[in-house]
Amino acid sequence: MPSIRNSTAFRVFKRRADSLKGNALASDMHKPALKKFVYFLTVGISPLLAAGVLGGVAHAQNAPTPEASPLLKSTPSERPVITPAEGYVVGEDGLTQDGAYVEADEVVTESENVIVARGNVEVRHHGRIIRADMVRYDKTTGKTLAQGNAVMINPDGSTQYADTLEVNEDLTAGYGTNFASVQPDNTKIFAERVERRDEDTNVLNNALYTPCEICVKPGEPTKGPTWSFQAGEIIQDKKRNVVIYKNAIFKMRGVPLFYTPILWHADPSAKASSGLLMPKIGSSQRRGMSYEQPYLWVISPYQDLVISPQFNEKVAPLLNTTWRRRFYSGDVTVRAGYTREAFFDNDGNKWGEKADRSYILADGEFKINPDWRWSFTAERVSDSGSANFFERYQVGDVYEYRGVFTPGSRQLISQINLTRQTDTAFVSATMATFQNLRIAALQDIGTSSNRPVAGSNKRYPLVAPVIEAQWNPINEFAGGRFKFNASGVALFREDYVGDPIAPDDSDGTSGYDSARLTLGAEWRRDFVTNHGIKAAPFLSARHDQYRIDDLDSAGRSANVSRSLATAGLDLSYPMIRKFDGFDVVLTPIAQLAVSPKSKSSSLIPNEDSQVFEYDETTLFKANKSPGYDLYEGGARASLGLKAQVQLDDGTTLKTLVGRTFRNEVEDTYLLTATSPAGVKVSYDPSGLAKTSSDWVVTSDFKTGDGGYYGYSKLRLDSEDGGIRRGEVGFTVNRPNTVATVRYIVDNTAVQWDTTNTVVTGFEGSRYEDVQLYARHFFTKNWGASMRINRDLKTDSWRRSEISAIYRDDCTWVEVVYERDETAILGNTNGKASSGISLRLNLAILGSSGSDFNDIR
Structure with a gap:
């Protein structure tokens, strides 16, 4: 096959390339x-x-x-x-x-x-x-x-060069010799001869295809493309949207790496076409060598299917599929996978009998009319009770936000939702079930390792249904606006769920069922006084009605009703002063609120307010509980100070300091902790129960060019100033460097002595992590990246990776080393899991591999 540098087509391409930079005719006008x-x-x-x-x-x-x-x-x-x-x-x-x-x-x-x-x-x-x-x-x-x-x-910007070009009248047939072509996407094709047989078929002989740049510098040898396909014959079939290579050779930097008598891929000029996508290649202790080859089947302009079998050295293959379909009113995505294999540990040792194992991750959303829409998600995995199917097979993008409601970490949700939304009203109804993939136990499987067993799904409720409604009338009343809301939920459990969710009157012998109906109204008026003080008086009232069944094995039931009301006032006074080179804005903020003293009932469960953050987002809320089951009573005052400094170059610095004071201890925020010895104690993980709450301290800064950003969110103990909860982060975004580091800590656990009978403190560590993502290019082409997740509490590395990167105008190659020491119940599941993989992205042909997207 002739060299590209010596071809006449390339010399023509080289000689006439400058003509693309402008109108050659216009330049001719200025010649003699x-x-x-x-x-x-x-x-x-x-x-x-x-x-x-x-x-x-x-x-x-x-x-x-x-x-x-x-x-x-x-x-x-x-x-x-x-x-x-x-x-x-x-x-x-x-x-x-x-x-x-x-x-x-x-x-x-x-x-x-x-x-x-x-x-x-x-x-x-x-x-x-x-x-x-x-x-x-x-x-x-x-x-x-x-x-x-x-x-x-051509009109689309593509350009052909040749010694000879012949075309018929309608340009549907013709030929060229010593041919070169540059497409709008910068794809280049060289051939000794090209023939256009009809408007759907082009045939090239002794051809070369590449999307890479071909560097031409005066006085220097021509630099060939990073990669290319060469073939004795290339056929572009536009009717079937495919490019076929006969006697094809794949070259990297001019070195032949792969030969095949025939090869095909999707036609890059087609909007959508079937063909092979980039493979995923890796090696790990669990599965040995692994090769996954996706194939895209374009069924129609609005429907496609990706079939992606994963072949493994140590274990049976896994068949992955992704089906997408767009309808006139919405779209659906269904991911599914299947294999038949026994459980295997981090070293690839198998345990137990082979069994059918599969998963489905599906979602869809449809618009019924301008006001109504419905959606669904379907998430399930069948893995004989094991909790780490997705980790064993490295199935990514699992715990994503797909539907209206999002479960907690390592949980799957299947739900269906109906929503109506207008300018003044909103109503939503949802039914949902959950699957738990959190690790509940480790089963000894006799291979110096353990099988992580998922917790029971029976403790999770069937939600049938949850309804939320809100109406905001456009008419004012007493200078303010009303808001009316309604909420209802019915939950059904098979097993007892335990503290802090179950009602105290439940004896723990059976799963209880509960239902709640809430009706409420709020009124608020915002205005600014002549002195610049922003004021907003508000009133709210609501009524809750509960029904709880199966409180014990005899099926005892109870009804509970309660009425709540709150009156309050929001105040703030922004003050600005300009200095040479920067401005300063100070804003004192206060919220005064009063409600009847909260009265907790031993019959009411805590379904929707188990976990919440006392931070800058809730500091100035009259009821800091995120749901309906808990509410805040008594007289309280939330006080804070905001400060902002803005430089003339756009750099900003912001900070907020505040806390809440109340007339008496709020028992609503106290939880019960039980030691391994069965001793119970009340404690305050939220920092809100005492008459003087914890301090909320936040700050952030951003440079004017957006290159640097940092933040901190701290909750400090009301007595000694120690960090109860905190998160600190810093981000760099420069042309050759992207990096983010984050430190998170939670010190709200109860501390027990060695006998687990005496409390020694309330600032025990729940978790402490450092997370780092960084990517830096040392030269134009070479760089490195790392993703590190360090568990400081267990002194272990969670899923982390480091990689070496090569890139140019048409290639991204990343060799990745990955290691996972995720602690399970204080145990790293026998041995850490590690592996090496290749992420390859060739322009036009697609990419393989993915970033960390399991964020839920």
Whole structure:
């Protein structure tokens, strides 16, 4: 196969590449005047060149004599404007629909039906431009032949170069020799000969295909592409949207790496086409060598299917599929997988019998009309009670936000939702079930390792249904606005769920069922006083009705009702002062609220307010509980100070300090902790129960160019100032460097002595992590990245990776080392899991691998 650097097509490509940077005709106008014939025609391309000559014949009765022709006498900059005949539509290039523009140093008639233009020839027609040393047009065959440095520029921006180009009248057939083509996406094709058999089929002989840049510098050897496909024959079949290579060789930096007698992939010029996607290649202790080959099947313009079998050295294959379908009113995505294999540990040791194992991750959303829509998710895994199916097979993007409701970490949810939303009203109804993948126990499987067993799903409720409704009337009342809301939920459990969810009156012998109905109203008025103080008085009231069944094995039931009310006032006073180079804004904030003292009932469960954050988002909320089951009572005042500094270059610094004071201890926020010895104690993990709450301290900064950003969110103990909860982060975003580091800590656990009977403190560590993502390119092409998740409490590395990267204009190659020491019940599941994988992205052909997206 000939070298690309020595081909005539490449020399033509190299010589004429500069012509793409501007209008060559315009530049010709400033060259020393040559004797040129310029024809601006309003007749069809049928006489592509002949029309230029025969225009003087066919319309001789109207044509001036050659001596008097303004076209011959005018200089290029003085060429006259010729108005097309009435009724012709003029395009952007000034040509009528079938008009043509021809320019050449010389035009001659070789015979009655053959017209030849020589010397700096340029032809424009139907948005296409042909340039060559010589162009010959045959009226009889309708063929146009361009020879010598031939260039064709198409309306889509693609450009072809050749020694010879021949096309028929409608450009549906033709051929070229020593051919080169540059597509709008920068894809390049070189061939000794190209033949356009019809409008759907192009055939190239001794061809090379690459999307990479080919560097040409004066006085230096030509730098070939990073990668390319060479083939004895390449067939582009636009009808089937496929490109077929015969006797194909894949080369990297000119070195042959792969040969196949036949190869095909999707046609890059097609909007959507079937074909192989980039494979995923890796090696791990669990599965040994692994190769996953996705295939995209475009079923229709609105439907496709990706079939992606994963072949493993140590374990049976896993078949992954992704089906997508777009309907007139919405869309559906279904991911599913299946294998038949026994459980295997981090070293690939198998345990137990082979069994069918599968998963489904599906979601869809549909619009019924402008106000109504419905959606669903379906998430399930079948793995004989094991909790780490997705980790064993490295199935990514599992714990994502797909539906209206999102479960906790390592939980799957299946739900269906119906929603109506207008400018003033909202109503939503949802039914849902859960699958728990949290680790409940470790089963000894006799391989110096353990099988992580998922917790029981029976402790999780069937939600049937949960309903939320809100109405915001547009009319004002007493200068303010009303908001009315309603909420209802019915929950059904098979097993007892325990503290802190279950009602105290439940004896723990059976799963209880509960239902709640809430009706409420709120009124608020916002105004600004003459002194600039922003004030907002508010009132709220609501009524809750509960029904609890199966409180014990005898099926005891109970009804509970309660009514709540709150009155309050929000105040803030922004103050600004300008200095030389920066501005300062100080805003004291206060919220005063009073409610009847909260009265907890031993019959009411805590389903929707188990965990919440006392931070800057809840500091100035009258009821800091996120749900309905808990509510805040008594008299309280939340006080804080906001400060903001903004520099003239756009850099901003913000901070907030605040806390809440109340007239008496709020028992609502106290939880019960039980030691391993069975001793119970009340404690306050939220920092809100005492008369003086914990301190909320937040701050952040961002540079004017957006290159640096940092933040901190701290909750400090009300007595000693120690960190109860905290998160600190810093981000760098520069041309060659992207990095984010985050530190999170929670010190709200109860501390027990060695006998687990005596409390020694309430600042025990729940978790403490450092997370780092960084990517830096040391040169234009070479870089490295890392994702690190360090568990400081267990002194172990969670899922982390480090990689080396090579990139250029058409290639991204990443060699990744990954390690997972995730602690399970204080145990790393026997041995850490590690592996090496290859992430490859070749321009046009797609990518393999993925980032960390399991964020839920």
